[in-house]
Amino acid sequence: MRRVQIVEVGPRDGLQNEAKVLSIEDKLRFIERLAQAGLKRIEAASFVNPKWVPQMADAQKLYPRLPKREGVRYSALVPNARGMEDALSAGAGEVAVFTAASETFSRKNVNMSIQESFAAIAQVVALAKGKHVAVRGYLSTCFGCPYEGRVDAGRVAELAQRLLALGCFEVSVSDTIGAATPGDVDRVLDAVLARVPAEKVALHFHDTRGMALANVLRALEYDVAVFDSAAGGAGGCPFAPGAAGNVATEDLLFMLAGMGVETGVSLDKVAEASRFLESVVGRQLPSRVLHSPAWSPR
């Protein structure tokens, strides 16, 4: 694998789990820095009920102000048709839907069964088609559920295939609680890639147990070439007890650079975005590379 695409989810998956709610201006400053770093895919907001996710309450106002840059795609998370209508009226050109590989997690996270969430996704996809809006699919808890424990890889594969069949251009196979080891990556990717092509698969690792980079390394051997990460390692999931943030974009970039894998992203500039974010949220973010002495991995 000589080139990898990074989907920066800090402004959404990251910020929605920070206690501090950022102003629109600070969100824009953060996102502008991410785009300057060369990140071409940025999940910028979610259009969800502000009662549940107050951090994202200003998505409607934020979206039209996102910095326009050649080749940068902003995605918006939408849980249902109502969120999709909001995202469309805000001008979103790409959205992300989500379901889970664990029934219990689906109910706790969105108060829907997996079957019901697929019905909601079908509505979103129908709305997207008329507007030529691309739809990404997240599949949560693919490597373990905080309520059900281990999740069957065959079930993950089946649901991934269904998301693509429904019209998603890519499915982000997600380790919501950071439970996966490279052994689980083997198990899940063996099943998933038997049903869907690698170029339609992204991986989304939380770093709860420090396994994320090892898991990425293993996934590279399967020719998966799209990875989600968050600047500074911000993030987590309020409905997944103990889940830590996404793998840090800086740490991922450091590893990939050291392996000669191209990303087109500047580690130094992502670190600038993270330091800005730290100054705003008022806490040290978990990225290790961000807080280590400068070192050129190549």
Added chain:
Amino acid sequence: MRRVQIVEVGPRDGLQNEAKVLSIEDKLRFIERLAQAGLKRIEAASFVNPKWVPQMADAQKLYPRLPKREGVRYSALVPNARGMEDALSAGAGEVAVFTAASETFSRKNVNMSIQESFAAIAQVVALAKGKHVAVRGYLSTCFGCPYEGRVDAGRVAELAQRLLALGCFEVSVSDTIGAATPGDVDRVLDAVLARVPAEKVALHFHDTRGMALANVLRALEYDVAVFDSAAGGAGGCPFAPGAAGNVATEDLLFMLAGMGVETGVSLDKVAEASRFLESVVGRQLPSRVLHSPAWSPR
């Protein structure tokens, strides 16, 4: 790789970099818990000048009191003949010597050139032979030096071979400052394994930049089967600015267990040792698994 040997370096590499100096009784409690966890190779102390490493000043008294357990080997770090004489008189059955792959680091760390350190090692080996004491060799800064930057892999290979030729039974190829990525593991192991057999190589990763587990994963592909780690991720190096602790034994065990690799070590019991250590040193240790919700990796 179906079986991996862990060399627990927490009582030495870990404790020598903790600000809090443990009492002999607490050291023994820590080590007893590590042995109970199934760790068979434990680096228990170093016989160095207490002026430089006050944390190890009681090695002479500690050593005879180490818990005797079937199959458990305790190693002691010795920098020179004087340290070796102290270690022998304390009853050490295995020692570890060290040199560096970087000239500047060697001078800053032990105030000797690499050539001078090999002379010191030869004296240690000579003393060991008469007593049938096994000698392990550490080679520091194999993946980068805080003063010189990148280190030539051919030089690492040459020095690793010299350590073995001198009488070391194993060489621990060390990433003292946690600079390595899997790309560097390829680079260094390609060179080292062209000169020495894999079964005589151990790897020693510090986790400064969060790369250690990915590096272990890559090294497993080369059939390297001995890895150094420290319970809780304690440790570091006072002479390597910014260097963080060793990779945490718990995190390593979690990954290996998830891959079906046997170690014979109980993660839960290592975590008990780490929690005891945390209670004594009064700080949270960096292991991620230690501080995550319980999860069975298999």
